[in-house]
Amino acid sequence: MARVLITSALPYINGIKHLGNLVGSQLPSDLYARYMRARGHEVMFICATDEHGTPAELAAAKAGKPVAEYCAEMHAVQAGLARGFRLSFDHFGRSSSPQNHRLTQHLAGRLRAAGLIAEVSEKQVYSPADGRFLPDRYIEGTCPNCGYERARGDQCEECTKQLDPTDLINPRSAISGSTDLEVRETKHLYLRQSALRDRIDAWIDSQTGWPVLTTSIARKWLHDGDGLQDRGITRDLDWGIPVRDGTDDWPGMEGKVFYVWFDAPIEYISATAEWAEANGLPDAAWRRWWRTDEGADDVRYVQFMGKDNVPFHTLSFPATLMGSGEPWKLVDYIKSFNYLNYDGGQFSTSLGRGVFMDQALAILPSDYWRWWLLSHAPESSDSEFTWENFQASVNKDLADVLGNFVSRVSKFCLSKFGPAVPDGGEWGDRETALAAEINRRLRVHEGCMEAMEVRKSAAELRAIWVLGNEYLQEAAPWSVFKSDPAAAAMQIRLGLNLVRLYAVISRPFIPDAAAAMMAALGCDDWSWPEDASAALRLLEPGHGFSVPDMLFRKITDAERDDWAQRFSGTRG
């Protein structure tokens, strides 16, 4: 048994996430966590809401609530949706937790002591009307290059030219529209990533088998131009983790907070501490996952994220941990995903384009979505959600191939033999061959799951479902029953055992359906089928079962068209 630490990129607090966000980190990480648990490994699966930063403050203001209250509410909403999608986090924390305050301040202090923090005075745009410094992208104005009137301070979206806020003509606050802007001097802390560049570079080089997407993004940042640049890790905001040197004041930095991307990854660790506290466990319980000097040496740490998060996880966060000089556990494997698009364009939170987590659950149970999203995960390139494809996959894979198999086996048994696993008959060549084929395919499936090849894993799982239908077709118990009832009993006994086997191996993908299958069989033995031959004899003659309700219903053309219409534009 191994110990596996799994983290999903933290969803940002300012609203309900869409399916693209879900499939980029939380869902595949859940698949992996569930599979690892199913194989008997000790798993710590961590996620949290990422609560700091300007967008959170603005979203709270828009909602007319204090930011702390807003975040608490949105955390509860996101936690509820996570439960709705059956995301099996051991802990779903908050980056605003006391634990994260302490650890972030501690690590900043360590970095300072190691000489890896630089204090830099710089000029930033301040808006008296908004009462805040404005990040570059919150300043709008006319592009000096192309004349576009709504260019942002970081880049003109029209001509893609990189801009400095002071380049803009007629600059104004994107928040209030105020043109009363001034440039103020302010001091900030920079993490001297440049000083750690060689160490990080060597560390990235030492990794094998990481997705190209992961390493290519990291190398680009390491080698582009002058190489890895220092990064500002503080902001002039109210909401965040106050800048401190461990538990001491940091002179000159009063009133400033750490930048969200400094404290967010640290929350992976802090959330594990939150988990320990929530469960009444001592610090040693979480430190054995994170401190290589306190037991984390044998931990395998895997991170899941969308490609936009890769720089922070390959560079900034490792720099933070390495630079601390303390033996923190570094990530062993980074699984990154491309984007999921929606019907010819991008999902858009602002435009309400696409399907959001709450809406998805209002339409169909989570298993339908889990299956489609996982079997179409954007691994090698961006992928696309279309209602036609969703309908086809759900109806064929879930309803026809798996659901109907369970239905035909259980109903046939009930009508011919009654509500218990029938006795009689012996396995022949066909059954032996089936067990061998299941073993073979299962080993392939396991290899894909181990390697986090999500789509292939789904395809292999489906192929194993198909084997059940092929077997029934060849064995034809409905025909055999007429001449040799005992042989038919053996065949259908195998079929019922196949249902249990399917429940076990399908559980990481479709946990609710798996539970329904197992419940109908009156069984609670979730042991992994190491050997199909034995697993297919697990339910013995006389064991009672019931016919489950329809596992998956079909999506009608009318529903498909209705949904396509409903989610094409404006949310609500």
Added chain:
RNA sequence: GGGCCUGUAGCUCAAUUGGUCAGAGCAGAGCGCUCAUAACGCUUUGGUUGGGGGUUCGAGUCCCUCCGGGCCUACCA
């Protein structure tokens, strides 16, 4: 501008990384079965792997070029 990824049957995607690999699922066609959610099984029609050029005994797989799609480019997170 620079960098990276990507373009394979109508659709969604595979090809152990130069050597029978041109494949699977869906859709289409034909046949079979009747236990089942008009479900299942078998067979089968589709591609000169975006265009062009090159390297090689041999290239979706390497190089050049052109065309198309996407992402990143450090103050959104």
